[in-house]
Amino acid sequence: MQKTKLGDQIKAIVGQDYFFDSYEDRLCYSYDAAIEEAMPEWVAMPGSVEEIARLMTLANTEGFPVYPRGAGTGLSGGSVPLKGGLVMVLTRLNRIREINQEDLYAIVETGVITSALHEQVEALGLLYPPDPASMKVTTMGGNVAENAGGLRGLKYGVTKDYVLALQVVTPAGQVVRVGSKCVKSVSGYDLTHLYVGSEGTLGIITEITVKLVPAPEHKESMMAIFDDMNMAAKTVADIIKSGVIPATLEFMDNTSINAIEDFKKIGLPRDAQAILLLETDGVKAAAQHEAEKIIAVCKANQARDVKSAATEQEKLQIWEARRTCFSALARVRPNTILEDATVPRSKIPEMVRGVTDIANKYGIQIGNFGHAGDGNLHPTILTDLRNTEEKQRVQKAIDEIFALALSLGGTLTGEHGIGSAKAKYLENEFGPEGLAVMRAIKTALDPNNILNPGKIFVADTAIA
Amino acid sequence: MEFMESQVEEVIRCMKCGNCRETCPVFLITQDESQVARGKIRLIKAVIDRQLELTDRFQDKIYNCLNCNACVTTCPCGIEVDELITAARAGMVNAGKPLPGAQARVKANVVVHMNPFGEPREERGSWLPAALQTPRLSPNLYHAGCAVSYATSRTGKALIRLLQAIDFDFTSMGSQERCCADPYFRMGEQTLGRELVEQNIADYKRLGVETIFTSCAGCLKAFKKHYGDTFRVLHVTQLFASLLKEKKLVLAKSLPKKIVYFDGCDIGRHSNVYEEPREVLQAIPGATIVDFPANRENGRCCGGPLMPSHPDLAKRIAAERIAEAKVMGVDMIAVACPTCLVNLKEGSRLVEGAPEIHDVIALVHRLAGVK
Structure with a gap:
């Protein structure tokens, strides 16, 4: 069928106000927060599950690709329409359907903003722990599709640990329900967790049931300053070894510290080689006891100084460093590439050293900060991609960072997803056999390869 | 381009x-x-x-x-x-691309009438007392701005009476007052904007002006941004705050109401004036002053700048702000910008049980007990 006729059919499904095909509009759906961009042929914002199902049926029959999209904040190109086709914007499905305080779950539509759910459940004394840095704009559907993490991952886990059930529209346009509201459910295959983190390649997630937990009654915040990065990195492993799982355990290296001080003078010591930011939470006595243990471990590892927040104001000051970190790094050079190669936390010292060596080897600037407690650092490359020679060095450095993470028993991505940029490395993590299993699943669920083609698998290799 | x-x-x-x-x-x-x-x-x-x-x-x-x-x-x-x-x-x-309709109308109005609304130039100062109709030498110049001159002159009148009552020395361009040039700069007519700024600066210098104070947040932004550092530029609420401190101005009457101050973008983020309007409100006997959840540099826009080109959108944005205030259970929203005043009032029509909306200046006039 001709493209214009297909466009008319899409328009007929979603209505004129929610269909876009001008160059200007399409350009604004050609990107997410990753580097790569591609133009879609059409953009549609369906307003119901039924419209989504009809769009999928049309796409499957006519064979055009569909790229589901939430807020478009992904860092791996998950929503970029590499093969054109239709970008399906899911933000109109944005109702919180139910918050159940007895059974501790919430049911949300796919386009609900993550922090909107946070606000609603926290008002009831509950917690939905996944807290990706972009939570004030990201959608729940996007979080589930990418299996988003966040600062609280160490103690509370990530999105996958909270998804109980899903409603999904299949590539053929069928509406299916997977999972259960029950804490225990072993009925059939665990399809819920097949869809979580599937990066929009297996189905359109339309409704999500998430588990909630009671909010902790008390929090303790600490900042530990180190003269030796290796000692800071070792402290991370030692804290866990001491039997304490902090709610948050964030790391910042000297490059990050200085970027923060250049941007906003908040009084961090510029000569410090690393800073750890920590938080314990729970019952007051327990949180305080854990904080004391943490302080002891920091001191035993030659922390120059350990600051404990006595007031809310001091708490805010401690976390301002972390909140400012990325903004500060982002202003150093024109382009910022945020990676998320992850290692077992005991390997953090080697990973930090290794990334520093790689930065020196290729003469590039890398700020290292992130969720050290769960091994999920964010090596942040500060560069100018207009400089083609530097761009090549950056690419080589990225290749080596991934290889390093894998050699330490790590993984390519802790929370951003494979998308298109990391697809070429995936075989290095799972081997051809592992990749073949993934391909078989993709082929079984999306035989015509219409959903988010070009992601996870190197372009055109999804259908073997 | x-x-x-x-x-x-x-x-x-x-x-x-x-x-x-x-x-x-x-x-x-x-x-x-x-x-x-x-x-x-x-x-x-x-x-x-x-x-x-x-x-x-x-x-x-x-x-x-x-x-x-x-x-x-x-x-x-x-x-x-x-x-x-x-x-x-x-x-x-x-590049020679014609302006969109709304901006083209605003431009024509400023060119011909020296105000964005197309109101007659000769009527600009008609609300002013005779003594302020024509400028005279003074270190202090009151710039009413187009919005106050034509749309919210009650605010302007209140201010004038108040300042005269406390013997504050100032002059005004009166009927010769021109647009501050903000509309030109905002629509992209930089050359026209700079020409107008030069004309205004020449006038102000002739009068020996050192301080310009204005009741319009948009003009405040323009003066701070486009007029160099020849003049000290104040919003009227800043002037009030210092007069209150010096006890030259006293708010005698009480107003036992819960009032939220609305941080307009031109006075707030663009001009960095956050505290003085609050200090003025806090001087009101009996009043409880509260903040929106998003306040000061995080304050949310009223939508007013879109009134000429996208009136429905402007009104819907305003209605959201009104709804936020209503949820907070306030009696009154206090603003320090005529555009916010007009547009929030428009938006309040879409919200049942909307709080009252007043300009801080008019409130001060009312409570200072000046006739």
């Missing part, structure tokens, strides 16, 4: 994180990516890269921005979005 090197650099620095989606008032209503800073920046980049002509659609999107700077507060890269949007508009003007 000709861009300066610095703007090209700004465009490149956008990392497309999408954090601007959190605060953009236009996006929050339209949910359309092409209306948020990230989308607009991408469109501007396409023009710079010569992938996109200066189409009407591009123009419409670039003009559908409040210049409220809310996105700047959430941008990790610190991109000056407001400057970029204005530069893109100027680029279109310089």
Whole structure:
């Protein structure tokens, strides 16, 4: 069928106000927060599950690709329409359907903003722990599709640990329900967790049931300053070894510290080689006891100084460093590439050293900060991609960072997803056999390869 | 479209994180990516890269921005979005692209009548007492601004009576007062804007003006941004705050109400005046002054700048602010900007049981007990 006729059919499904095909509009759906961009042929914002199902049926029959999209904040190109086709914007499905305080779950539509759910459940004394840095704009559907993490991952886990059930529209346009509201459910295959983190390649997630937990009654915040990065990195492993799982355990290296001080003078010591930011939470006595243990471990590892927040104001000051970190790094050079190669936390010292060596080897600037407690650092490359020679060095450095993470028993991505940029490395993590299993699943669920083609698998290799 | 090197650099620095989606008032209503800073920046980049002509659609999107700077507060890269949007508009003007209808009307009105509304020039100062109809030598100049002169002159009259009652020495351009040039700069007519600024500066210098105080937040922004540092520029609420401190102004009557101060974008983010309007309100006996959850540099725009071009959108944005205030259970919203005053009043018609809306200046006049 001709493209214009297909466009008319899409328009007929979603209505004129929610269909876009001008160059200007399409350009604004050609990107997410990753580097790569591609133009879609059409953009549609369906307003119901039924419209989504009809769009999928049309796409499957006519064979055009569909790229589901939430807020478009992904860092791996998950929503970029590499093969054109239709970008399906899911933000109109944005109702919180139910918050159940007895059974501790919430049911949300796919386009609900993550922090909107946070606000609603926290008002009831509950917690939905996944807290990706972009939570004030990201959608729940996007979080589930990418299996988003966040600062609280160490103690509370990530999105996958909270998804109980899903409603999904299949590539053929069928509406299916997977999972259960029950804490225990072993009925059939665990399809819920097949869809979580599937990066929009297996189905359109339309409704999500998430588990909630009671909010902790008390929090303790600490900042530990180190003269030796290796000692800071070792402290991370030692804290866990001491039997304490902090709610948050964030790391910042000297490059990050200085970027923060250049941007906003908040009084961090510029000569410090690393800073750890920590938080314990729970019952007051327990949180305080854990904080004391943490302080002891920091001191035993030659922390120059350990600051404990006595007031809310001091708490805010401690976390301002972390909140400012990325903004500060982002202003150093024109382009910022945020990676998320992850290692077992005991390997953090080697990973930090290794990334520093790689930065020196290729003469590039890398700020290292992130969720050290769960091994999920964010090596942040500060560069100018207009400089083609530097761009090549950056690419080589990225290749080596991934290889390093894998050699330490790590993984390519802790929370951003494979998308298109990391697809070429995936075989290095799972081997051809592992990749073949993934391909078989993709082929079984999306035989015509219409959903988010070009992601996870190197372009055109999804259908073997 | 000709861009300066610095703007090209700004465009490149956008990392497309999408954090601007959190605060953009236009996006929050339209949910359309092409209306948020990230989308607009991408469109501007396409023009710079010569992938996109200066189409009407591009123009419409670039003009559908409040210049409220809310996105700047959430941008990790610190991109000056407001400057970029204005530069893109100027680029279109310089390339000879005709202005969109609403802006073309505003421009014609300023050219002919020296105000954006097309009101008769000769009536500009008609609300002023005779002594202030014509300028005289004075270190203090009161600039009413177009909105106060034509739309909210009750605010202006209240101010004049108040200042005369306390023997504050000042002059006014009266019926000779001109637009501050903000509309020109905002629509991208930089050359016209600079010419008007030069004319105004020459007049003010002739009068020996040292301090300009204005009851209009938009004019305040323009004076601070485009008039160099020849004059000290104050918003009337700043003048009030210091007069209250010096006990030259006393609020005698009480007002036992819960009042929320609305941080307008021109007085707030653009001019960095946050505390003085609050200090003035806090001097009201019996009043409880509260803040919106998003306040000061995080304050949300009323939508007013879109009144001429997108009136429905402007009203819907205002209605959201009114609804937020209603949830807080306040009796009154106090504003320090005539545009906010007019547009919030428009929006309040869409919200049942909306709180009252008053200009801080009018409130002060009422409570100071000056006739």
